[in-house]
Amino acid sequence: xxxxxxxxxxxxxxxxxxxxxxxxxxxxxxxxxxxxxxxxxxxxxxxxxxxxxxxxxxxxxxxxxxxxxxxxxxxxxxxxxxxxxxxxxxxxxxxxxxxxxxxxxxxxxxxxxxxxxxxxxxxxxxxxxxxxxxxxxxxxxxxxxxxxxxxxxxxxxxxxxxxxxxxxxxxxxxxxxxxxxxxxxxxxxxxxxxxxxxxxxxxxxxxxxxxxxxxxxxxxxxxxxxxxxxxxxxxxxxxxxxxxxxxxxxxxxxxxxxxxxxxxxxxxxxxxxxxxxxxxxxxxxxxxxxxxxxxxxxxxxxxxxxxxxxxxxxxxxxx
Numbered sequence: 001x002x003x004x005x006x007x008x009x010x011x012x013x014x015x016x017x018x019x020x021x022x023x024x025x026x027x028x029x030x031x032x033x034x035x036x037x038x039x040x041x042x043x044x045x046x047x048x049x050x051x052x053x054x055x056x057x058x059x060x061x062x063x064x065x066x067x068x069x070x071x072x073x074x075x076x077x078x079x080x081x082x083x084x085x086x087x088x089x090x091x092x093x094x095x096x097x098x099x100x101x102x103x104x105x106x107x108x109x110x111x112x113x114x115x116x117x118x119x120x121x122x123x124x125x126x127x128x129x130x131x132x133x134x135x136x137x138x139x140x141x142x143x144x145x146x147x148x149x150x151x152x153x154x155x156x157x158x159x160x161x162x163x164x165x166x167x168x169x170x171x172x173x174x175x176x177x178x179x180x181x182x183x184x185x186x187x188x189x190x191x192x193x194x195x196x197x198x199x200x201x202x203x204x205x206x207x208x209x210x211x212x213x214x215x216x217x218x219x220x221x222x223x224x225x226x227x228x229x230x231x232x233x234x235x236x237x238x239x240x241x242x243x244x245x246x247x248x249x250x251x252x253x254x255x256x257x258x259x260x261x262x263x264x265x266x267x268x269x270x271x272x273x274x275x276x277x278x279x280x281x282x283x284x285x286x287x288x289x290x291x292x293x294x295x296x297x298x299x300x301x302x303x304x305x306x307x308x309x310x311x312x313x314x315x316x317x318x319x
Contacts, residue, residue, distance in 0.1 A: 003076060004086075005248055006203050008105060009312060010075075011091035012112055012244035013210065013237055018061030018093075020218055020233060023140045024188035029056055039063045045093040055096040062093040068195070075203050108251070112244035116236055117224070141181050142225040146174035150230055161220045163187060172220075184221075191217040208313050211238065241314040263317070266301065268294060 025032050029040050039062050046053040065072060065088055072088050086105050094102055095110045102110060143160040159174035163182035166172060194213055200206040215234050222229035223236035243261075250260035271294055278286040302319050306312070 004105065005245070005252075006207070007076065007086070007088060007091065008108060008244050008248045009241055009314075010072075010203075010207055010210075011088055011105075011109055012241040013207065013214070013314065014064070015061065015092045015095050015109055015113060015240060016057065016223070016233060016237060017064050018057040018059065019223070020184070020188060020191070020221060021060035021064055022057045023182070023184040023221075025060065026185075028137075029059060035059055035063050036066065039066065045097065047096045047098070058093045058096060062089055065089040065092060075206060104251075105248075108244055108247045109240075112240045112247055115243050116240040139225040140184065142222060142229055143178065143182060144220055144222045144232060145228065145230050147230050148174075150228065163220050165190065166216050166219050187217060211241075211313050214238075238314045241312070242317075245311065245315065264305065268298065 021034065025034050027033065029035065029042060032040065039059050042053040042056065042059065045058040045062060046056055048054070069089075076088070086103050090103075091106055091109055094106050095113050097106075097110075099107055099110065143163060146159040146161065149159060159176055160178050161174050162171060162178065163184065164172070164187065191213065194216075195210075198206060198209050198213070200209060214237055218234040218237065219232045221233040223231045223233045246261050250257065275287065275290045275294065278290070298319060302316060306315065309315075
């Protein structure tokens with residue numbers, strides 16, 4: 001059923017949106033200004049570790065789906081074949097629960113999340129939550145570090161990314177010793193302001209617009225603050241969605257392959273001679289034109305593959 005596939009992709013793309021939403025909140029679960037009473041019930045979606053509920057960001061994920069339930073209901077219309085456990089809200093908020101508490105679709109989201117994170121959350125060491133490490137709200141103050149900090153022998157992380165929408169300005173680059181705390185509230189309000197006005201009549205248009213919106217607003221938010229925070233929330237959401245689609249297709253076709261992923265690589269050879277062998281007259285225009293043509297050709301090939309394989313923009317690793 002195609003509705004299931006669409007549901008899987010959107011659920012994976014939004015499974016950790018609560019990390020963004022939670023950081024914009026002023027208080028914890030009890031004093032939250034955003035959570036409704038029903039979503040403050042930690043026993044519904046939060047796993048238990050060392051006698052405490054953990055990974056509470058799932059409550060804000062559930063709240064986000066509740067906030068815009070009319071939008072999501074309109075996207076999926078009626079899907080009678082889905083069980084009660086396979087609603088969008090259940091799929092996005094249940095991925096930290098144990099497998100025996102999940103439906104088959106829920107298990108796909110959990111597996112995709114674990115593969116994207118590069119860890120097995122069934123191990124006790126991975127059940128530790130951000131809030132359990134160094135104070136319940138310390139994760140709200142941590143910023144993404146520059147990827148180059150990983151090759152720096154100095155263990156002190158100095159260059160951090162400003163928490164703001166992506167833009168073509170020097171302020172978007174890593175900065176040295178940022179003192180102020182990230183303003184997640186303003187960033188979240190800007191995100192919601194644009195999310196409300198996604199104009200689309202089809203699921204495909206909605207999901208691809210959402211992907212680009214997430215790129216704009218979550219590319220400078222760390223996906224995890226436990227260890228080295230150099231992976232953005234956007235990259236984690238994107239890869240989880242792409243992996244989930246592969247896992248779903250593999251299971252739907254009852255494939256027994258231990259390697260359900262296929263990476264397609266392509267290359268346009270002879271680019272440099274083509275671009276730079278131009279006559280001196282109007283050389284600048286010819287250079288720009290040929291460079292644009294190569295990019296256009298690359299984009300066309302990628303979009304052709306996506307269409308033929310019925311994949312999404314999130315399945316593009318690099319173009």
